[in-house]
Amino acid sequence: MTQVRLGFYVLYVxxxxxxxxxxxxSGFHWQAVSGLVLAAALIALGVHRIALYARVRxxxx
Amino acid sequence: xxxxxPQLRRAVTPWGSFAWGYSDVGADIFIGLGLVLxxxxxxxxxxxxxxxxxxxxxxxxxxELAAAYPVAGxxxxxxxxxxxxxxxxxxxxxxxxxxxxxxxxxxxxxVDYLSQLIPVFVSSGHPWVHFGVVFVLIGALCALNVVGVRxxxxxxxxxxxxxxxxxxxxxxxxxxxxxxxxxxxHTMSSAWPSPFALMQGISLAIISxxxxxxxxxxxxxxQRPASVIPRTSIALILTILIFALGYSNLALGxxxxxPITDSHGHPLAFWQIFxxxxxxxxxxxxxxAAQVPVWGLLAQYYVPxxxxxxxxxxxxxxxxxSSRIAYAMSSANLLPSVFQRVHRRFRTxxxxxxxxxxxxxxxxxFAALPGLDPSAHAVYARLFHxxxxxxxxxxxxxxxxxxxxxxxxxxLIALRFTxxxxxxxxxxxxxxxVPFRGRHxxxxxxxALGFIGIAAILAFTLITHDIGRVxxxxxxxxxxxxxxxxxxxKGLPVFGSxxxxxxxxxxxxxxxxxxxxxxxxxxxxxxxxxxxxxxx
Numbered sequence: 001m002t003q004v005r006l007g008f009y010v011l012y013v014x015x016x017x018x019x020x021x022x023x024x025x026s027g028f029h030w031q032a033v034s035g036l037v038l039a040a041a042l043i044a045l046g047v048h049r050i051a052l053y054a055r056v057r058x059x060x061x
Numbered sequence: 062x063x064x065x066x067p068q069l070r071r072a073v074t075p076w077g078s079f080a081w082g083y084s085d086v087g088a089d090i091f092i093g094l095g096l097v098l099x100x101x102x103x104x105x106x107x108x109x110x111x112x113x114x115x116x117x118x119x120x121x122x123x124x125e126l127a128a129a130y131p132v133a134g135x136x137x138x139x140x141x142x143x144x145x146x147x148x149x150x151x152x153x154x155x156x157x158x159x160x161x162x163x164x165x166x167x168x169x170x171x172v173d174y175l176s177q178l179i180p181v182f183v184s185s186g187h188p189w190v191h192f193g194v195v196f197v198l199i200g201a202l203c204a205l206n207v208v209g210v211r212x213x214x215x216x217x218x219x220x221x222x223x224x225x226x227x228x229x230x231x232x233x234x235x236x237x238x239x240x241x242x243x244x245x246x247h248t249m250s251s252a253w254p255s256p257f258a259l260m261q262g263i264s265l266a267i268i269s270x271x272x273x274x275x276x277x278x279x280x281x282x283x284q285r286p287a288s289v290i291p292r293t294s295i296a297l298i299l300t301i302l303i304f305a306l307g308y309s310n311l312a313l314g315x316x317x318x319x320p321i322t323d324s325h326g327h328p329l330a331f332w333q334i335f336x337x338x339x340x341x342x343x344x345x346x347x348x349x350a351a352q353v354p355v356w357g358l359l360a361q362y363y364v365p366x367x368x369x370x371x372x373x374x375x376x377x378x379x380x381x382x383s384s385r386i387a388y389a390m391s392s393a394n395l396l397p398s399v400f401q402r403v404h405r406r407f408r409t410x411x412x413x414x415x416x417x418x419x420x421x422x423x424x425x426x427f428a429a430l431p432g433l434d435p436s437a438h439a440v441y442a443r444l445f446h447x448x449x450x451x452x453x454x455x456x457x458x459x460x461x462x463x464x465x466x467x468x469x470x471x472x473l474i475a476l477r478f479t480x481x482x483x484x485x486x487x488x489x490x491x492x493x494x495v496p497f498r499g500r501h502x503x504x505x506x507x508x509a510l511g512f513i514g515i516a517a518i519l520a521f522t523l524i525t526h527d528i529g530r531v532x533x534x535x536x537x538x539x540x541x542x543x544x545x546x547x548x549x550x551k552g553l554p555v556f557g558s559x560x561x562x563x564x565x566x567x568x569x570x571x572x573x574x575x576x577x578x579x580x581x582x583x584x585x586x587x588x589x590x591x592x593x594x595x596x597x
Binding site: 011012018025026029033042048 | 110236
């Protein structure tokens, strides 16, 4: 179950990066601000949860 | 708290705590998306961004307060503790409005989602059937809560997990195969709304983020809440924000999988199916999911069902939450003791449940009236600019949430000054150290910014919603009169506060939560404070 959740968070990071790249590759537009925040939130949530998982695993060892 | 008083069992796991919050707040986007697209049009993602930024501040405030004071009273308790009984009552009364609206609005939208698969449930085509089904749902939830049947945490957890998976897949398929940044930029430029419509959109966007009371309700039943709640809350806040921003950007910038046309055969963008169409506004996520390439083939069938289940769970949390808040307010002498009365056989607060479900039915009648009776439709068109049922419910929902959240921000700031001794395992970042009565206090900058944001949303609600600006304040005034009469009759301070002995209570709260280290720290702080007071 933990591996599935971890895979999920990796997916969030990838999706965030894809959205970020697609928006930035279209040039800089102020209309992209909401999408950029979305991408940042996806990456932040993914990285936060993966880091938490790594920390808990490290403590258990 | 009396020693022999029965306590809630603390058996909720970190995932259970997340699922509890998610099943409450996560359902909001199912209603909010269609409403915001209808009003904010090309600025819908900006409306969600503004409301989302305020929501992040609210979420952080609730996380700090729920971790420091893990009691089920939630916003009402924090405000009573920080600002006194009168404001505690007003905040609690506004939360009660939200919970009763929650019951009606979510049951209404549950039927809207089902109408995607069962056409006879479509509100505009069969208003009496729609009204009847929503009425039966509210009645059934009332009966189940009186008898004491609740959905299990495991059921909530399963539905939440399936929903998070489903919504993530919709975002993945949508952003990978249908999203076009150029289309998003074009839509935002060509369909930017008027300032009035944007304010309306922002005030409706906040309803996608209502239900943070569930964080404190979960805190009451979570083992070691001070450690668990911050962890789960941050994941919850970000998850909800992601879905709101993701769906709104996708709705404005995606090429629909199947062409959409108007009655003359002209092609329409996806977002254009929402303005002036209350049937579509009630089931935004189901319509979006059906237009996502490939996955839409499956999503068009299961998303309406999943949405309906999640909305029904949320409606049930309105029934349960309203009775629980009324019970807590009654225990604190803010409401008459009748709301504390427990049914002899079922051991549930039956009077509270029936009272607030009856209020939910009154709201349902008021919301459904324009559809049921053409003469009422004419009256609404003249007095309220033709607001329909779901917008009326959305108005009041936004009003109640903005009012109670405003007070929670003020309570957060006040408690930093008046209760510095309670240990806070989670503290909102970005604080400014200010001197106060010979010591230093961390002033929460995010709390102040959040207050300005939510006050702006409250102002937008009052400016733009004809029904909300009348019915919302009327609810508060009516409740306040009830409060004044009750406190006067009981011989309690009418405008002042009674002695709640918060310090002893805090020790009990931390002990019952299993936060023994925090309890020791609190007792140590109290002793040090007493010592320094004696010395000085």
